[in-house]
Amino acid sequence: MINVALPEELQRINQEVEGYARAVGLDFPEVRFIMLDFQQMNQVAAYSGFPTRYPHWRFGMEYERLRKSYAWGLHRIYEMVINTDPCYAYLLASNLPTDQKLVMAHVYAHADFFKNNLWFAHTNRRMLDEMANHATRIRRYIDKYGLDEVETFIDRCLSLENLIDLHSPGIRRRPGRLPETEDEEPFVARLPSKGYMDRYINPPEFLAALRQQHEEKKRKAQGQSPAYPQRDVLLFLLENAPLAAWQQDVLAIIREEAYYFAPQRQTKILNEGWATYWHSHIMTRYALKDSELIDYADHHAGTLASSPGRLNPYKLGVELLRDIEDRWNRGAFGPEYEECDDQQARANWDRQLGLGRQKLFEVRRIYNDVGFIDTFLTPEFARRHKLFTYRYNPRTRQYEIESRSFEDIKRQLLFNLTNFGEPIIDVVDANYQNRGELYLLHHWEGVDLRMDYAQATLENLQAIWGRPVHIETMKEDKGPIILSFDGERHSSQVLGKQRRAA
Numbered sequence: 001m002i003n004v005a006l007p008e009e010l011q012r013i014n015q016e017v018e019g020y021a022r023a024v025g026l027d028f029p030e031v032r033f034i035m036l037d038f039q040q041m042n043q044v045a046a047y048s049g050f051p052t053r054y055p056h057w058r059f060g061m062e063y064e065r066l067r068k069s070y071a072w073g074l075h076r077i078y079e080m081v082i083n084t085d086p087c088y089a090y091l092l093a094s095n096l097p098t099d100q101k102l103v104m105a106h107v108y109a110h111a112d113f114f115k116n117n118l119w120f121a122h123t124n125r126r127m128l129d130e131m132a133n134h135a136t137r138i139r140r141y142i143d144k145y146g147l148d149e150v151e152t153f154i155d156r157c158l159s160l161e162n163l164i165d166l167h168s169p170g171i172r173r174r175p176g177r178l179p180e181t182e183d184e185e186p187f188v189a190r191l192p193s194k195g196y197m198d199r200y201i202n203p204p205e206f207l208a209a210l211r212q213q214h215e216e217k218k219r220k221a222q223g224q225s226p227a228y229p230q231r232d233v234l235l236f237l238l239e240n241a242p243l244a245a246w247q248q249d250v251l252a253i254i255r256e257e258a259y260y261f262a263p264q265r266q267t268k269i270l271n272e273g274w275a276t277y278w279h280s281h282i283m284t285r286y287a288l289k290d291s292e293l294i295d296y297a298d299h300h301a302g303t304l305a306s307s308p309g310r311l312n313p314y315k316l317g318v319e320l321l322r323d324i325e326d327r328w329n330r331g332a333f334g335p336e337y338e339e340c341d342d343q344q345a346r347a348n349w350d351r352q353l354g355l356g357r358q359k360l361f362e363v364r365r366i367y368n369d370v371g372f373i374d375t376f377l378t379p380e381f382a383r384r385h386k387l388f389t390y391r392y393n394p395r396t397r398q399y400e401i402e403s404r405s406f407e408d409i410k411r412q413l414l415f416n417l418t419n420f421g422e423p424i425i426d427v428v429d430a431n432y433q434n435r436g437e438l439y440l441l442h443h444w445e446g447v448d449l450r451m452d453y454a455q456a457t458l459e460n461l462q463a464i465w466g467r468p469v470h471i472e473t474m475k476e477d478k479g480p481i482i483l484s485f486d487g488e489r490h491s492s493q494v495l496g497k498q499r500r501a502a
Contacts, residue, residue, distance in 0.1 A: 028111035273317015325356030
């Protein structure tokens with residue numbers, strides 16, 4: 001563990017900023033700041049903020065990318081903070097004192113978010129030790145089985161690390177056990193009603209249709225493995241693939257780390273917006289000295305800088321939070337406000353409720369980025385901040401405005417954020433055609449799979465499963481199609497109009 005204590009002056013600043021952060025209501029575990037030079041910062045950043053990770057070539061590649069990018073002046077990492085308890089944060093030694101003060105306020109808000117946001121509730125706060133433990137185990141496997149074999153297997157696992165169920169910590173997708181005896185009544189979603197109204201509230205034909213669907217699912221479940229579509233592909237492989245013990249352990253490590261980092265990807269806009277909101281509030285209300293104003297304004301403006309066609313999560317997050325605070329302070333929400341079609345009245349609406357700060361803490365506690373955008377993005381906000389959708393024009397080789405419609409803007413934002421814009425795939429059959437082959441289903445949402453990626457993923461899946469693998473998807477120009485890999489060659493089969501039901 002790199003451990004460079006803060007100079008005395010920064011310790012004093014830290015105590016001051018921590019006092020301001022607690023005074024405004026932020027609630028965080030102990031935060032330990034560590035000072036790093038740019039080389040150390042790039043090393044830690046290549047490991048996603050952890051001082052120790054398992055050995056793998058991709059971390060070296062990431063370090064080289066960061067080193068060259070820093071040397072050419074293309075980026076500068078001012079801080080990093082990791083979700084642990086105590087919370088560790090890294091400061092760049094070459095930062096100006098004003099930057100260090102700003103960064104500390106920013107870090108305390110991140111620590112508050114990690115502790116209180118619902119989507120981080122299941123994460124391992126001792127991940128620092130867990131990562132070191134992972135590294136030790138994988139080094140032992142390398143000593144025992146050889147670097148090439150272990151690294152090749154890690155490559156395969158990493159190519160599949162996005163095939164997890166992001167919502168599994170909060171949702172039980174597998175239904176309860178189905179009735180096993182003929183005497184048991186099948187489940188029917190019968191609505192409660194008084195006797196004389198029952199035939200209207202629960203029409204017999206509707207109940208019969210539900211009963212038939214239930215029986216079909218039951219028959220299907222009895223002859224199929226998995227009984228129900230399984231979105232956590234890594235878990236399915238862990239439980240069913242013919243893996244050696246060390247391979248199971250490596251796959252479990254990759255899966256555990258994927259779930260640990262998932263909430264950070266799910267809350268990028270809200271988390272960065274929250275931290276930016278509070279560093280701005282603390283600096284401008286309490287911590288900033290007159291002599292530091294220009295440096296602060298320069299750094300803060302750089303953080304919020306945006307350009308056409310590029311989404312800045314700091315900018316979108318903080319502006320949306322400020323909009324929420326303003327609306328809830330004015331009472332500009334609820335049925336009366338929503339039903340008002342007088343734009344002048346909506347603009348001047350002010351019930352002086354003063355609920356803005358309370359609402360912000362509620363938003364911080366409950367939402368991820370998808371819910372945040374879906375609930376609070378308004379046409380007025382999109383118009384005020386000039387949000388558009390863009391499309392690449394191959395003729396001019398530039399991105400151009402495609403639509404100014406609020407519905408299109410919101411749909412595009414949510415589409416990009418849902419599952420991080422990555423394909424959603426389920427395991428639907430582990431004994432396809434009764435030959436032990438693996439069959440997956442891609443939930444096509446209007447975007448085709450990239451064929452080279454799909455084929456590479458099938459190759460890695462086949463290597464782990466040990467039998468041919470197939471994935472059913474859609475191609476915009478061909479319709480439903482099955483892509484297959486049998487271990488030697490790829491093939492495809494157009495299905496026609498009928499898709500397999502998940």
